[in-house]
Amino acid sequence: MTAAPLDEDGLIARFFAPIAGPGGLGLRDDAAVIAPPAGHDLVVTVDALVAGGHFFADDPPAGIALKALAVNLSDLAAKGADPLGFTLALALPAGWTADWMGCFARGLGEAAAAHGCPLLGGDTVRAGGPLTLSITAFGAVPAGRMVPRTGAGPGDRLYVSGTIGDAALGLKLRLAGRGAPEGQAHLLDRYLHPRPRLALRAALRRHASGAMDVSDGFVGDLRKMMRASGVAATVDLGAVPLSEAARRFIRDDASGFEVAVTGGDDYEILASVPDAEARAFEAASAAAGVPVAEVGRVGEGEGVAFRGRDGGAVDFARGAFSHF
Amino acid sequence: MTAAPLDEDGLIARFFAPIAGPGGLGLRDDAAVIAPPAGHDLVVTVDALVAGGHFFADDPPAGIALKALAVNLSDLAAKGADPLGFTLALALPAGWTADWMGCFARGLGEAAAAHGCPLLGGDTVRAGGPLTLSITAFGAVPAGRMVPRTGAGPGDRLYVSGTIGDAALGLKLRLAGRGAPEGQAHLLDRYLHPRPRLALRAALRRHASGAMDVSDGFVGDLRKMMRASGVAATVDLGAVPLSEAARRFIRDDASGFEVAVTGGDDYEILASVPDAEARAFEAASAAAGVPVAEVGRVGEGEGVAFRGRDGGAVDFARGAFSHF
Incomplete structure (x- = not known):
């Protein structure tokens, strides 16, 4: 297996642009745009996963993608937030392949569509360590209505x-x-x-x-x-x-x-x-x-x-x- | 040098909670809250940096923190966006020390304060590869007014x-x-x-x-x-x-x-x-x-x-x- 001969722009265009939501601007800008619903707060959560810690390096790539998104959506769910989108930072190990990336991106796109939470942007680096994924997910709640971890009261x-x-x-x-x-x-x-x-x-x-x-x-x-x-x-x-x-x-x-x-x-x-x-x-x-x-x-x-x-x-x- | 004997909650409480902004809820919840100004779009950008690629592993930790935040703020600047805050995902190499982390967090806090862009949340994993940082930064622009990469026209x-x-x-x-x-x-x-x-x-x-x-x-x-x-x-x-x-x-x-x-x-x-x-x-x-x-x-x-x-x-x- 050899590393796919793609630069970052090629990788984005081939694998990630097809699964991006409209706010992602085709992943061709420096940034994405979210228009939060009027009268809503934006809820932001970030979870990083690393091969060997949160999943096995040889897990199916679509499953890794699903898990990385799901653990963030789980936080949004707990906060009572409606998903708006997410960004992905991907630190690739040596020897990643276009096959692997194709399956990963397809799985990520399917999970995003299933949960109504589109990909908005991201960054990819070759780190040479274990595969590390970091997703930041965004949701909306009516202003002041995020369900807090700190809210449990006596008698509840x-x-x-x-x-x-x-x-x-x-x-x-x-x-x-x-x-x-x-x-x-x-x-x-x-x-x-x-x-x-x-x-x-x-x-x-x-x-x-x-x-x-x-x-x-x-x-x-x-x-x-x-x-x-x-x-x-x-x-x-x-x-x-x-x-x-x-x-x-x-x-x-x-x-x-x-x-x-x-x-x-x-x-x-x-x-x-x-x-x-x-x-x-x-x-x-x-x-x-x-x-x-x-x-x-x-x-x-x-x-x-x-x-x-x-x-x-x-x-x-x-x-x-x-x-x- | 031995790894500091801190679990993730201890690490957050000791190093990152002191530098977090109010929307970060003391980094004690699953998520952060951003209240975007009325009539504004949220601009989101993500940049990942890896030791050996974007900086040297032995660069001063405060400088690494500054750079990781600055490269994201540079994207916000180009989009005409006013900074609102950022989240950080940190994949730590083996052998990180409390000294290093203290300098890193202090530098990050100073850079955040200098640019009016507070830390809102994050996640830390021990990845065992090179130090990898991923920052997602948020900014606000009047609705529909993000400065696009795609906007150059003949005669400009x-x-x-x-x-x-x-x-x-x-x-x-x-x-x-x-x-x-x-x-x-x-x-x-x-x-x-x-x-x-x-x-x-x-x-x-x-x-x-x-x-x-x-x-x-x-x-x-x-x-x-x-x-x-x-x-x-x-x-x-x-x-x-x-x-x-x-x-x-x-x-x-x-x-x-x-x-x-x-x-x-x-x-x-x-x-x-x-x-x-x-x-x-x-x-x-x-x-x-x-x-x-x-x-x-x-x-x-x-x-x-x-x-x-x-x-x-x-x-x-x-x-x-x-x-x-």
Whole structure:
């Protein structure tokens, strides 16, 4: 495999201009233009991913592209923001190929179209280290209405979307190199293909006091949000939603439960919802097609008390998966 | 030197939260908020820099930070945009130290304050390759008024700000490892410390039909802008403004002239200005304290004809310095 003989302009014209949105000006200017809706704030989030840390260098390139965009859209979803577009900075390893780039760009274009979040611009450098992608994504919320991480208040209920731990268990399977046992392919898929919960954004905007996306592990992210909000919480681990595949994994290997609740890459939403809004939030989530489960309560003070499935107190040594 | 024993949250709290702007929410949320001025478009630009490509790994960290921000502000300046803020993605090499990071963050904070462009958010990953920085910068222009690269029209005059070639000659001195001869320290400084021409943005917005920043070499960037605008140009190389230090370099080494006009890292502004606006543009630039020089004319057709200092036609084999 030899590096494709393309300069940066050729690379942009061939692979990225075809997938750019109108604000990207054909990727032929120095900058892109976003016209934010009147009366809206712009929400900006940035997430960088590196081969060997956030994905495997030999993952399918379209999957890498999807993941890089999805982890950023997950942040926008948690903030209640409508996606407007994104920029991409790509640091290429030695020996990248036009084939790889074609698949990557196609995957990125499909993910962007599927989520209504067009590519607006970017930059590409040959870094010679591991493939590193950095996406900055933009969204809009009505002015002053971004759902903050700091908004949880005493008495609020804590909800989590979807199921927790699938991706972390999928990564465990992947690292063990055994492939997926019967009924557990779902876990590998959740690791490779995060699905940002954009469908939940309106319900969060209307009913949640606070939210963040669960990307570095449920236990650690929950502690982080309670700390940021200056409150305490009691969490019922028995109420943490698990997929059928995760349950099956844990039935065979009890250590899987801790992996599930502390491991990363869920890209689900953790939200605090005032008591008076709880039913409306549940109804709006159901109407949006996103399952949510109540997992605990916010209280005064600090720290998170986890109650195990047997009712006893549980502590976690590790708390959060850190990509860093 | 050992890597500093900090996790990502610790690193953010210690080094970056102190230099963040209010929209960065103390870097404790998943996202930042920008409230763009009513009736304005948001201009977005992204530039990535990699050690060994855009700077030397052993450059002073504050200088690296300044350069990473400045090259993005240079794009905003060329688009006539008022800076609003920026995000940073940092891929760290093995063996980074808290000392290095402290100097880097301090330099970044000073550069951000000097240009009124606060840090809003970011992400840091340990990549283990060369240090790679990607900055996405945001600016505002009155709706529909971004100065495009594509706007040059037949009859327009071509202007360039400041002086051309200093940084490329500085890089040449640096690579030769000889230090700066008498009177040429200016060249090394221009390579290390780009000064974005933000002071010119109002003049560009009012009077220019098109503009781009000169970052990859005057000759190549001029060709790029004419191609993007679908026009031709005639350029008088004798009119290209050179600093006293560059003239001195070229007096000793005639090959320096081609390096000066084709080499990168000028971070000056190339603008096309309609004839009727030319005097007003010159006056506005002078009032802003930015020297501008008329270097040529836009015409119908395609291609750029360069007239040498002796009046004859000149062609350039290389045309543009490419970081890529």
